[in-house]
Each structure stands twice: as C-alpha cells, then as structure tokens.
Amino acid sequence: MKDINYSEVNGYLFPNLKGREEVKVNSYFAQMKLKYLKTNEQGHLFSLMAKNELSTYLEQVEKEANEMYERLVEEFKVKWNVTEKLKERDQMEWVQQMNNIDNVVKEIILKELICN
Template structure:
C-alpha cells in the first residue's frame, strides 16, 4: 500500500520543522468531573495526558470518567440520604435542617468521588 503525504515545514531559525497536527477528535461535552480530571492529569500525570492526547483517546477517556463520576455521585447522595433519614417527610417537617443535611451529604459525596476517580 502506497501513501502520498504532503508534508509542510515551518522555518524555525536554521531548522525546518514539520507542521504536525493531530486528527480531529469528536466533539463531546465534558462535564465538571471530566474537566477536573483533565486539570489533574495535565499537572500530575503528564505522560498519561500526552499519551491519551496523541493517541486521540483523550476526549473519550474524559467523557467516560465524567459519566462514571456523575453516576457515582448521585448514587452516593441517594444512599447517604436514605441512611441518614433525609427523606421527603423530613424535608416537610424541618426544611432548614434537611437543607443542611443534604449539603453535608453532597459535600461528602463530592470528596469521595474526587478521591476515588478524579484525583488518581
């Protein structure tokens, strides 16, 4: 099989450097969890980030992490709310205390997701 590639070059001082471009990756909306993980791997796992980027797998990887984290977060919130009695009946009886409990539960669920999926 024969390929015909035209390579363009850019002059950098005394050197001609090839103009390299990555193929277009699919446009996928990445949520907050995927964006957090992206920042983390860019700063702390540069080799993993570069490998995913150059193999054109970064977008799919981040979308997968985002989906897993979202599912984990909502599952944890639901489980913790049931365990701690933050029910609709409790909400009707004492709305302010219910809001406090739910904020606490959401914060703990966020910390768990961050520790187990995002910052690893």
C-alpha cells in the same frame, strides 16, 4: 499493526499525524479530571492527546462519576435519614443535610475516581 504514512519535507520523512481533537469539557467531574491530568500526569495526558482519545476518556470518567454520585447520594440519604418528612418538617435542616451529602460524595469521587 497500523501502517504509518509519511510525508517528505526537504529530504526528511515526517509521519502524518492526525489533527488535534476538539476537547469538550462541560461537566464538573471531567474538568476536575483534566485539571488533575495536567498537574499530575502529563505523560498520560499527552498519550491520550496523541491518540485523540482525550474526549472519549473524559466522557467515560464523567459517566462513571455521575453513576457513582447518584448511587452514593441515595445511600447517604438513607444512612443519614434525610427524607421527605424531614423536608416537610424542617426545610432548612434538609437543605443543610443535602449540602453535606453533596460535599461528602464529591470528596469521595475526587479521591477514588478523579485523583486515581
């Protein structure tokens, strides 16, 4: 068990808490997870902040989300037959299909990782 150090102020003992960590949220999925925590899970957010683990948690979520994104994009490209041949033949169709895949994959990640 961790030892807690206290400071006395005017006869009262206060625990010496760590300073607040600097939270760096530069990525889409980490921003979405932080937004979800702020609006839906304030207790979990406060717990992570109190332990100075919020940045680590958001980095892990971002890593998992990016891995899932890459895997799902490749799966949908195969499933929907979005190939380099399509890109050569009809570039606008290829762009539309890739945008559709991007939107579907982001929706899946938001549902399964971010809002969970």
